Amino acid sequence: MKRRLLIDEEIIQKRIKQLADEINHDYQGKELTLICILKGAIYFFTDLSRRINLPTELEFIRISSYHGENSTGHVDMKMGLDHSIKGRDVLIVEDIIDSGRTLSYLVDYLSLDEPNSIKICTLLDKPERRVVDGINVDYVGFKIKDRFVVGYGLDLDEEYRNLPNVECFTHDTYQNLQNDRYEIYKQLIKKNNS
Numbered sequence: 001m002k003r004r005l006l007i008d009e010e011i012i013q014k015r016i017k018q019l020a021d022e023i024n025h026d027y028q029g030k031e032l033t034l035i036c037i038l039k040g041a042i043y044f045f046t047d048l049s050r051r052i053n054l055p056t057e058l059e060f061i062r063i064s065s066y067h068g069e070n071s072t073g074h075v076d077m078k079m080g081l082d083h084s085i086k087g088r089d090v091l092i093v094e095d096i097i098d099s100g101r102t103l104s105y106l107v108d109y110l111s112l113d114e115p116n117s118i119k120i121c122t123l124l125d126k127p128e129r130r131v132v133d134g135i136n137v138d139y140v141g142f143k144i145k146d147r148f149v150v151g152y153g154l155d156l157d158e159e160y161r162n163l164p165n166v167e168c169f170t171h172d173t174y175q176n177l178q179n180d181r182y183e184i185y186k187q188l189i190k191k192n193n194s
């Protein structure tokens with residue numbers, strides 16, 4: 001399978017600015033705890049958090065549920081919070097939502113600490129792949145088709161995370177991929193006009 005460009009860095013950055021504007025607006029007058037889900041969300045988290053102009057605490061959780069191109073269905077917490085989030089407004093920053101298992105587990109886990117609110121912000125969402133119902137995703141960068149993507153933090157067995165763009169592995173025709181890229185671009189333009 002070949003690796004092909006899906007979302008370039010300029011489009012990613014434009015969309016991050018839109019998301020940060022939305023978040024700044026929605027949390028006006030509040031203090032925020034941003035939780036980075038390592039390792040995949042690392043670049044998204046650093047780019048997004050620098051555009052947030054509210055009093056903000058940064059926290060990191062390391063969790064994994066994936067081996068190769070398939071979720072194991074088993075969520076493994078490797079590093080937890082180092083401060084309590086009790087009474088805080090929490091925004092989870094994720095790279096991608098696939099089956100929804102990781103987030104469902106995480107929301108339950110974080111709720112035990114009784115934060116004031118928990119919302120979810122993900123760069124990418126693959127809604128067709130969801131197996132867990134009832135996950136409410138508050139901020140989505142781009143909805144994508146069922147494709148396995150790497151780059152900008154996302155990996156395949158720890159490889160490709162540091163690619164600047166989001167790429168995908170595919171046998172697909174050039175035209176199908178162009179259509180996907182166009183659908184992604186439309187999501188950016190739609191937000192600009194709304």
Ligand code: IMP
Pocket residue numbers: 040065066071094095096097098099100101102103147148149150154155156
């Ligand atoms: P979920 O628990 O099935 O929603 O999976 C979420 C996690 O799986 C994400 O945080 C990613 O680390 C990983 N993941 C899901 N889809 C992809 C992909 O297309 N490329 C790389 N990692 C992925």
Ligand code: MG
Pocket residue numbers: 037038039040041095096
């Ligand atoms: Mg991840």
